[in-house]
Amino acid sequence: GAVVSQHPSRVICKSGTSVKIECRSLDFQATTMFWYRQFPKQSLMLMATSNEGSKATYEQGVEKDKFLINHASLTLSTLTVTSAHPEDSSFYICSAPGLAGGFTDTQYFGPGTRLTVL
Amino acid sequence: SQQGEEDPQALSIQEGENATMNCSYKTSINNLQWYRQNSGRGLVHLILIRSNEREKHSGRLRVTLDTSKKSSSLLITASRAADTASYFCATPSDTGANSKLTFGKGITLSVRP
Numbered sequence: 001g002a003v004v005s006q007h008p009s010r011v012i013c014k015s016g017t018s019v020k021i022e023c024r025s026l027d028f029q030a031t032t033m034f035w036y037r038q039f040p041k042q043s044l045m046l047m048a049t050s051n052e053g054s055k056a057t058y059e060q061g062v063e064k065d066k067f068l069i070n071h072a073s074l075t076l077s078t079l080t081v082t083s084a085h086p087e088d089s090s091f092y093i094c095s096a097p098g099l100a101g102g103f104t105d106t107q108y109f110g111p112g113t114r115l116t117v118l
Numbered sequence: 119s120q121q122g123e124e125d126p127q128a129l130s131i132q133e134g135e136n137a138t139m140n141c142s143y144k145t146s147i148n149n150l151q152w153y154r155q156n157s158g159r160g161l162v163h164l165i166l167i168r169s170n171e172r173e174k175h176s177g178r179l180r181v182t183l184d185t186s187k188k189s190s191s192l193l194i195t196a197s198r199a200a201d202t203a204s205y206f207c208a209t210p211s212d213t214g215a216n217s218k219l220t221f222g223k224g225i226t227l228s229v230r231p
Contacts, residue, residue, distance in 0.1 A: 004160075042224075043224050044206070046219070095160075107161075107163065107219060110160050111159055111160045114158070
């Protein structure tokens with residue numbers, strides 16, 4: 001089946017630094033990828049839709065200057081958390097739509113990145 | 119308001135028993151999906167049911183959809199300890215390909231050996 005990887009799986013950084021998270025579709029191309037964040041024991045909240053070759057679409061309330069998204073190729077999207085603060089600590093997950101039974105409605109998720117900002 | 123509300127929020131059962139989880143949603147949909155998340159991991163797609171389907175099976179999973187009540191249920195039969203995870207229902211925002219998903223709050227299932 002389709003595989004999506006994320007790197008790094010865990011990152012600890014100091015407040016004020018920037019952190020880049022990569023999301024790759026390993027065996028399929030993805031013109032669209034999604035970025036979510038998840039707080040402990042909570043559901044996934046969509047942050048933005050990453051579009052290859054164009055600007056990302058951010059959800060209401062998500063600061064685009066803080067969470068920079070670059071969809072560099074058909075297999076890679078990156079999320080950069082700029083000037084990270086402790087409240088940015090969370091589990092970040094990416095996904096890419098893929099074919100499942102011929103439909104592109106389902107999504108394949110990366111394993112997630114645990115960000116801890118000290 | 120959040121599309122997709124599951125109940126119960128937590129469920130604890132004995133291995134071998136069946137687990138039933140429910141999901142309600144608010145707007146019209148063309149499909150509803152169930153995902154599983156093991157602790158600290160990404161989500162895994164389990165099953166998709168379309169609006170013109172009432173029931174669907176996949177191995178030990180059985181999903182129903184009642185569009186008149188805007189609800190779906192996920193049944194896991196003969197549960198195993200490995201089924202311990204969080205389960206989410208999700209609905210797409212529109213009918214187009216690559217549409218974004220909105221997830222429910224999730225149900226934490228614990229299967230006791």
